[in-house]
Amino acid sequence: MIDHITIEVSDLAKSKLFYEKAFAPLDYSLAFGKEGVFWAFDVGNGCLFEIQSTGEKPPLTHLHVAFRAKSKAEVDAFHHAALKAGAADNGAPGPRPDYAEYYYACFVLDPDGYNIEAMINEA
Numbered sequence: 001m002i003d004h005i006t007i008e009v010s011d012l013a014k015s016k017l018f019y020e021k022a023f024a025p026l027d028y029s030l031a032f033g034k035e036g037v038f039w040a041f042d043v044g045n046g047c048l049f050e051i052q053s054t055g056e057k058p059p060l061t062h063l064h065v066a067f068r069a070k071s072k073a074e075v076d077a078f079h080h081a082a083l084k085a086g087a088a089d090n091g092a093p094g095p096r097p098d099y100a101e102y103y104y105a106c107f108v109l110d111p112d113g114y115n116i117e118a119m120i121n122e123a
Contacts, residue, residue: 006064
């Protein structure tokens with residue numbers, strides 16, 4: 001299951017306002033974020049749609065997708081399998097307390113340079 005997707009936007013403030021208005025009929029709302037850096041919208045079932053600032057001009061090609069794992073061992077196995085399949089390491093498996101208290105994740109770059117994450121956020 002996908003936990004969250006992050007896209008880079010060229011104008012964070014403009015995109016934040018757009019998504020706040022566009023998501024209102026769907027009952028999706030702003031969950032958290034950091035001014036000038038990123039915003040996360042709750043899109044139901046514990047899933048997030050995130051936008052983040054970029055210094056680039058459109059067209060933008062950066063993408064981040066996080067997949068929920070069932071255990072820390074599964075996160076570790078994903079990282080190992082992805083590297084073996086040719087991914088570039090973008091963050092070894094480990095705790096990410098700056099995200100959340102029990103957040104454990106790894107990051108790899110796929111063949112196109114997209115940031116792919118496997119994560120679990122449970123005690």
